[in-house]
Structures are given as structure tokens and as C-alpha cells.
Amino acid sequence: MRAREALTSAATLASYSAGLQVLFRVLTFILNGYTLRYVSKETIGVVNVRLMLLYSTVVFLAREAFRKACLNVGVERKWSQIINLLWLTVPLGVFWALLMVWVWLNLVAIPDPAVIPHYEVGVVAFGFSAVVELLAEPMWVLAQVHMLVSVKVIAESLAMAVKCVLTVVCITLVPHWGLYVFSLAQLLYSFTLLVCYLLYFMKFIGSREAQRKSFPLTSLTDLLPKPLPRQHVIDLQLAKLTWTFYKQSLLKQILTEGERYVMTFLNVLNFGEQGIYDIVNNLGSLVARFLFLPIEESFYIFFANVLERGKDPRHQREEDVRLAALVLKMLLKMVFLIGMTISVFGYSYSQLALDIYGGSWLSSGPGPGLLRCYCVYVLLLAVNGVTECFTFAAMSNQEVSRYNFVMLALSLSFLGLSYCLTWWQGGIGFILANCMNMGLRITHSLWYISRYFRSTEHRPLSGLQLATPLLLVYLTSGVVTVISQAALCCDQGLFFRSLHVLFGAICLLAVVVAIVSTEPKLVQFIRAHFLSRDKTEIMKWE
Template sequence: MSNTVLSASAKGATFLILLQIGSRALTFGVNQFILRYLSPEILGGAVQLELFSITVLYFARESLRVALQRQQDGVQAVINLAYLAVLLGAPLSFFLAFLYLRSELPNIVYFADAIKVYAVASVIELLSEPGFAAASQKMLYKVRASAEGFAALARTAVTCGSVILAHRAGTDVGVMPFANGQLAFAMGLLVSYLYLLQPTDTEKRFSLLPKKMQNSKETHYILSYFSRPLCNLTFSLLLQSTLKYLLTQGDSILLTTLASLSDQGAYALASNYGGLIARMVFQPIEESSRNLFARLCAPAPPPPPPPPPSSSASPSSKASSTSPPSEPRTSSDAAHSSLIQAHKTLTTIIHLYLLISLPLVILAPPLIPLLLPSLLGPRWSATAAPHVLATYMYYIPFLALNGIVEAFVAAVASSADLAAQSVAMGASFVGFGSVAWGLLGSGVGGGEEKVVEGGSGGGWGGTGLVVANCVNLGGRIIWGMGFVRDWFGGRGLAVGWLGVLPSWGGLGLSVAMVGVVKGTEGWGGEYGVLGEVGRLGVIGSVYGGLLLFLERRFLMECYQMLRPIPQEVKEDEKKKR
């Protein structure tokens, strides 16, 4: 079973990765067009609108999504509980919009109208949550990818169209293109799920509308709709989500408090471009892995009681009933096999992440300042954006490791574990806040950064937030890896963290490449930017080829894990069971 679940999860991750690559590539291309017409101040205002949307969606659905991945009572119970996201999110959306409109708004055209549109769009997006829950529970990753891909395409088309029409009319529409795009995304997501799941719900006998459930010995339903155990788990996770929100969105909160709109725009640009890899590759793997870990690490069901002996049974039948089975395959054996698979999957993903991170942190920082002026034009090149984006490359490995470790914690942690995690996250946030406040307002550093409004002098701006985020996620990763070690150790499986590192040859090669990049700096400079990019391209090609050769054995193991199981092997496994 574990191999089947792993193959399905890998296939689902592939769909989601392809979705992210397609949508992000499209978004990237459109952004290249839009940014030439928008100022850093308008992009800074868009950051505040995005923070509003993220706040509503996070508190309304994040804890629900984690809890629903542990649901074993069928897809209809999942769909019913998903409607709690709407019940929680609709009042929250309009309440936050009311508070926002009563506060001091940025001096940007149509900003108040954009807040109202975002509030409506958030509610519409939450209405699609039952469809998302059903697709995730049934592992219908193709449906998810299709729905989210169409919604992303709608957002891109509407946002870009709004900018083009406003530019041709000579009208300043401020941040309204982003609001229109968000509304198009929400409507596209809702319509897509309703359309794509219509044939499926008939075949699988579930309804996307709430449906009454029958109480059982294991599960009691509140108002005959909502699973009481899952409601309790959801609200327990909701308490933790409040702290996690501060940690996840702490950079945006501090930036909107301490930095100017121009600095906010520079950091938003760096975060959007720098996070492309995280959103295209790491986020889909994290989502599918969380579901995979929840299935593989679920407690084994109790063994069925032995049948009572029959007094009328013949001696031969009694002897056969007491003889050991020919294939002693118990539920505990299957559970242990699933734990081994979960252990192997987690350590393999971490090893793979580290391999991806090596060329990223070696080659991307010197390459970004060369390419960004050509991509964005002089308006953005004169800001701190290139320097912030180059620094952001060092933050991506932290994002990747924290994402997969916390995906495992969310899948298996008990209430006591979640409480301990909250304490660790709180300590990490204290470190984050201290470093961020010091770097943004203490006057340390400076360099290419602007003077930060609200600070005590020159600050590091967006670069300071990147450094502070590394401190924050570093603390969370340390706690998470300790939890993983103890959790598997308590079940007889040792986790050797040195074993997840790249090979010694790969590490030595990477150290040497750092010296090569520094030592060849300036080579090809007589050919301008093209010569510098060509130098790094040659170094990267040689480095990538050697790294793949040195890690060939590990990469072959990854292929063996993820390749589809032949049909005849599946049939043999069924016969054995």
C-alpha cells in the first residue's frame, strides 16, 4: 500500500509542479510587462492588499486543511467541514475591510475600492474550499491542477488587460488591476471546481453541498454535519495558526510598519521573483507530502479478534485453524513498512533540496545584478530590489527545509507536540523581531538600501528582513528536525542527519566553485553583460554536470522510488493479501 500511495503522491506532486511552473512562468512574463508601467509605490500598495487577502484566507482555512488531511471517515465529512471556512472567513473578511477603511490608507488611487473588491474575492475563493477538500481527499490532483491553472490564467489576463486599457486611456487606476485580477482568480477557481467535480461526485457518490451524516461509535457529528473530533482538532490548530501567521507574515507586517512604500515595493519584487522556485517546486512537494505522511504514519488499525472455536469442528479443521498462516502479514507489519517508507521519503526529499540549493546559492547571487536591470528597466534598477533579490537566494534553502519538516510535523503531531512547536515558533519569532528591528531601524549597514521611514536612521530595508527571516526559519528548522528524530526514534527508526547531506565530493566541489566564481570575476567584462552571463553560464554547466555525476547513485535511487509500479506486480501484491 505504501508504494501505491507514494506513487500517487508523486504523480500528484508532478501535476502541481507543472501547474506552478506554467502559472508562474505566465505570471513572470506578465509582471515583466506590468512593472514597466507601475511605480514601486503602487507595488507596495499591492503588498498591503495581498496581506489582507492572505490574512482572511489563512485564518479561515489553514487549520481546516491540516485537520482534514487526517480524516478517515469519507469524503462527504470532509466536504461538510470545509464549509466552516466560509462561516469563519466571510465575517472576518468584511470586518477586516471595515477596520482597514477606517484607518489611514496609503495615498494611492482607488485603494479603498480595491480593499472592498479583495474582501468579496476572499469570500468567493472560500466558497471553492469544499471542491478543494474533495479533490485533495480523493487525490484528484489533475482536477486541482486544472482548476488552479484556469484561475491563474484568468487572473493574469484580467490584471494585464486592466493595465493595458488604463494605459491606452491615459487613466491612473492605481492598484485596481490587482483587485480585478484577484476577483477573476476567485471566480475562476469556484467555477472550475463546480464544473470539474460534477461527473466525479456522481461516480463517487458525494455531494459538494453539505449533507447530513449518521453518528457512529467512532465519530459524532455536530448538528449532523460536522465531525466533532475534527472540529476539536481544527480549533486546536486554529490557536496555533495565530502564532504561525505572525511568523509567516511577520516580514510583511514589519515592512508595512517600518518601511516606506518604495522599500515595500522593492522587497515585494524580490520576494515574488525569489520565491518563484519555492512556489513552483517546493510548495507542491510540501502539499502532497503532507497528505502522504498523514497516510503513511496513520496508526495501525487494531487486529480483528480471532473467531471463537466451534465445538462441532473436526480435529483436522481445528489443527488447520491453529496452524500458523503461510504468509504472516499483520497490520503491525504493514504499519512498520509504511513508517519505513515515510522515513525514506522525508530524508530523500531533504537530501534533494540540499542538492538543489547548492548551485542556487553559488550562482544566482552574482547573476541577479547582471540580469535584473535588463528585465525591469532603470526605474527598478535604481532601487534596492537587485541587492534584496540577490540576498533572497540564501533564504530559499531555509524555506525549502522548513516547509518539508513542518509538513511532516503537521501530519503526525499530537496536541502536546503542537503546543511545544508553538513555544519554539514563539522563540524563533522573538529572534526574528529583534534582528529585523535592529537591521531596519538601527542604522547598521546601509549600503545600497534607502533610509527607512519610521526607523532611527539608515537601515537595511528589505535585505534586513531577509536576514531576519533566515534567523526565524533557522530556529524552526532546528526544532522540527529534533521532533522528526525523536518521533522516528520512538518507533525504532534512527534518523542520521549527516546522511541527508550531499556527498563529500559534491560538498568539496561546491566549495571549489565558490572560489572559481570569485576568482574569475571580471572575465569577459569587455563584452559587457553578455560576457559576464556567459562566464557564469559556463561555470554553471560544468558545475552542474560534475554534481550530477557525483550524486548519480542517489538520483538513481530517487528514480527507483518514484517510477510507476508495473501492473503485474500490483496483481501479485493483491494475491498475497
């Protein structure tokens, strides 16, 4: 029953996260498209590549390891020790912020002040915003562990919407402010996020819902760090696990943001080319942010709660292992089909999407080729997210430590590939390097999962196998849309564009019908866990 409750909570968190992310980010997406018409591609390159890299580096290195360790604790642990541990993210963030600001101001190329003014202010503002966001970390972890579904999504989406609205208003009214606009918007984002969490917990702590969930805090001051008489100030076991993950997070950050580090430190692309690459990257990763990331975060918690870390499945409860294998199989099938659909249709509709979003300057250059390659990368992202969320939840501490060496090799190879392929193919080289790197990570995770379930009758990796009729529908849809794109898009007027869209819609409908016909168990899984709030239907699903 504990495993099924964890599955219910994980599915609820994932579906709510994805739904609300879409609702709020659609507004963000539209406002960003508006901004593109008022801001130069060089400014976009500096903000979205250079400054956002500084921000993401500080945030990731300060909190990622703590999240990985503390999301696996369960609600019955001593939360006073865990909260003390989580507050270490703030001084750690201050350290990384000071270091990164110094590096960004002294060791990388400074943009021409005549083209990009106020660069120094932007660097300091983005570093400070990262530290502000870390103040909410104990509340974020508490909300995740206790399945407080709404706070995370509402806080992050509202903060993003406020940031974009402010950016658009300022860009329209005072465009000469330059990086001041983006710096102010980023600071407002972090403060909005922090305030949302504070207001939520002020209302939640002591409420009936908190009592029903056995929430461990009784007042808002319990969120603050404090000495603990006659016991360790922090949970030492979690601290050791955090250190293990921390060594890994340094390498994972290189893998996650490697192309931006190469752009920033090696100058293989100018700021304008970086701006176009970032726009395509953001457009191509929409589905990853909307669907794959919420699924990965939520079901990591599910697997971590259901399975005992580092323990052979033969020595765990058979029901828990069977349920974990079945859920993993369904998740792999689901994200693989989403990724396949994006890859097949993305090739023929990339140019049209960029033309609608950013205008001819975005759709006539290297943008369409970049987005087509990125659509293939999305398929690999989908599979890697699910396989790694299971792998990291099931690995022992020793296996996580050994995997650090794998991450080191992947990081070095990725940086080398990025540099070489970018000189050869420009921005596309970054995506090709990401695809190769992601393929290696998937291979390792598939090997681990296969070995993990080898002694059991469960074969969750069969979720990556598709029925022959479905593959034929995908192939036919790809051929039809490619012909449609060549004949009807994108310089022949609105009528021909509409016909191109119509052909795509018909092919997409055929794909959906084929999926429903060939994958009834997957349809039942999605309906039970993502679309239905009927707990009876969820519990009886198998």
C-alpha cells in the same frame, strides 16, 4: 502496499503540480515583468504588500487549520460530516474579511489619493475575493485526499494566468484606472478558481473514474452543507484537531507574513521601498512556489497516510516506517541540493536577473543585495518545508498543542527582529530576520525527527550530508561565477553579459555532473517518482 501506493500518488501529485505550475506561471512571470514598466513602484507596494496581505490573511486564517486537519482523514471517513465542517470556512472567512477591511481602512496609514487613488475600493475588493475563494474549499480538500492531480494545478494556474492577462491589458489600455485594475483582476482570479472547481466536479461526480476511485459523492448537491439525522453534524474528532491547528495558524501567519505586517503597521519602509522588496521577494520565491510548495503539500499527505499520528515508530509497521524514513532522506537531499545551487549561483546572477526582469531602476538600487540575501533564505525554506511537513504529519494532537507555545515565542522574536534589523539594514533586515526565524524552526524539526527515529536504525537526517567532491565543485563554481560577475557584468554590453552567462552555464553543468556521480540513489529516486509514470519502476524503487 498501501504505503507504496501513497508514495506513488504523492510523487505524481508533486511532479504534476510542479510541472504545470511552471508551465502556467512562466506566462504569469513574463506578464508581470511587462506590468512593471507601466506601473509605479508605489502602486506595486500598495497592491502586492498592503492589499495582498489583507487577502492572504483572510484566506489563511479561515482555511489553513481545516486543511491541516482534513487532509489526514483517509478516504473511508464520513464525508458528509467533513464537508459540513469544511463549510465553516466561509462564515469564518466573512468574519475575518469584515474585521480586516475595517482595520485596513481605519488603523493603518492610508496612501495619498493623488498618488494611489481608489484605495478603499481595492481594500473591499480584495477582502471579498478571499470569501469567494473559500467557497471552493470543500472541493479542494476532496480533490487532494482522493489524489485528483490535475484539478488543483490547472484551476490555480489558469486563474493566475487570467488575472495577469487582464491586468496587463487594462494597464496598457486604461492605466488611469489605478487600483480598479488590480481589484477587478483579483476578483476575476477568485471567481475563475471557483468556476474551475465547479466544472470539474460537475463532470467528475458519477463518472467511471469516480467509481474507480470510490469517490464518496454521487451528485453535486452532496457538496453542500446539510443536516445529518441521528449523527453529529460535523466530525467532532476532526473539529478538535482543527481547533488545535487553528490556534497554531494564527501564529504561523505572523511567521509567514511577518515582514508585511511590520511594513503595513509600523511603516518602516515607504511604498516605493515596499514595492521593490515585493518584486525581489516574488522573484526569489519562484523556485519555492514551483518546486518546494508542491513537494511539501503532496508529501505531507504521504507521511500522514503512511504513519500513525503520535504513535511510536516501534509500534507501527516496520515497512511503513522504513519507507517513510527513506523518502524523507531523499527529499531532504533533493531540496538541499536545489537550495545550495540557488544560493551559490544566485549571488553572481542576481543583478543580471533583476536588470533583465525590471530594467535598470530595479537592478541599480537595493534590489541585487535583497535578491542575494533571499537566495540564501531559499536554502532554508527548502529544508524547513520538508522537515515541517514530516513533523506535522507525525506529531500527536498534544504535541501540536505544545508546539503552539514554540510558535508564539518564534512569532514574537521574529517581529522584534524584523523591526530592529529593518531600521538597521532596510529591506535586507526583513530577509535576515526570516533567515534567523527559519533556522530556529528547522532546528526544532530536526530535533523532533532525530528523537522520532532514535529507537530505530533509520537516520533520515543523513540526507543533509553532501559528499566532499560535490562540496568542492560548489565552492569552485561560486568562486568562478563571482569573478565572472565582477569582470563581465553588468554594464559592459551584451557580449560580456553573454560570457558571464556562459561561465555560469559551464559551472552549473559541472554541478549537475557532480550530483549525478555522487548521488546515484537520489537520481534513481527522482527518476522513479518524479520523471517516470511506469508504476512497475516506481513500486520496485527502494
